[in-house]
Amino acid sequence: MQEPQWLEALQRLWEEGERHDAVALERAHKNLFITPDTGRFLYQLVRSLRPARVLEVGTSVGYSTLWLALALRDRSASHLKSLDIDPARQAQASANLVRFGLAGRVSLLGTDAGPWLAAAQTNSLDFIFLDADRRRYAGYWPHLQRLLVPGGLLVMDNALSHATECAEFVDAVIATKGYLAETYPIGKGQFVIVKD
Numbered sequence: 001m002q003e004p005q006w007l008e009a010l011q012r013l014w015e016e017g018e019r020h021d022a023v024a025l026e027r028a029h030k031n032l033f034i035t036p037d038t039g040r041f042l043y044q045l046v047r048s049l050r051p052a053r054v055l056e057v058g059t060s061v062g063y064s065t066l067w068l069a070l071a072l073r074d075r076s077a078s079h080l081k082s083l084d085i086d087p088a089r090q091a092q093a094s095a096n097l098v099r100f101g102l103a104g105r106v107s108l109l110g111t112d113a114g115p116w117l118a119a120a121q122t123n124s125l126d127f128i129f130l131d132a133d134r135r136r137y138a139g140y141w142p143h144l145q146r147l148l149v150p151g152g153l154l155v156m157d158n159a160l161s162h163a164t165e166c167a168e169f170v171d172a173v174i175a176t177k178g179y180l181a182e183t184y185p186i187g188k189g190q191f192v193i194v195k196d
């Protein structure tokens, strides 16, 4: 990355998030960030693949959103939408994007991913990052198949850290013709799916 100050600022944000989560009493109050190596992995994929239409499901306070937005920072034809059901978290994400000068690259949508995915247009996404309510992913799969363009990529976090919660989704993907999927031991486990 050309600007080392971004990496330093991302590292500081991640460390603040980890300190916050260590003392947060309830899971609902935790940030639950991806790991820094997962951030670098997402950055490499998005920087190299140049997807025009990127969707993140699960903004939290914007740590993973920043990695994705940095990868798109000078791609005027690309745009990132990020969904989160929790408006308070998205307000913090908005402030973080402003701090990085990336607010214009991202639409933050405070909404439940389920109805949003069901209503979205067919073939409207080139890259999807899933990091939200894992038990609902299997129900999202018919919509995700419809939304992803041929050649599109989907990355799901927590494939190893929460394998049981992700199992129904992973099994459904593997049983679907026309996709190639693999889990990589990066961070909490990245399940990567490409649509042929």
Ligand SMILES: C[S@@+](CC[C@H](N)C(=O)[O-])C[C@H]1O[C@@H](n2cnc3c(N)ncnc32)[C@H](O)[C@@H]1O
Binding pocket: 031, 032, 033, 034, 057, 058, 059, 060, 061, 062, 063, 064, 065, 083, 084, 085, 086, 089, 111, 112, 113, 114, 131, 132, 133
């Ligand atoms: C693990 S955190 C996301 C962390 C973020 N990707 C990062 O690494 O910085 C999961 C987020 O998903 C959101 N979420 C949970 N269920 C959701 C749903 N049905 N629709 C949209 N967002 C949801 C939660 O509010 C939470 O902020």
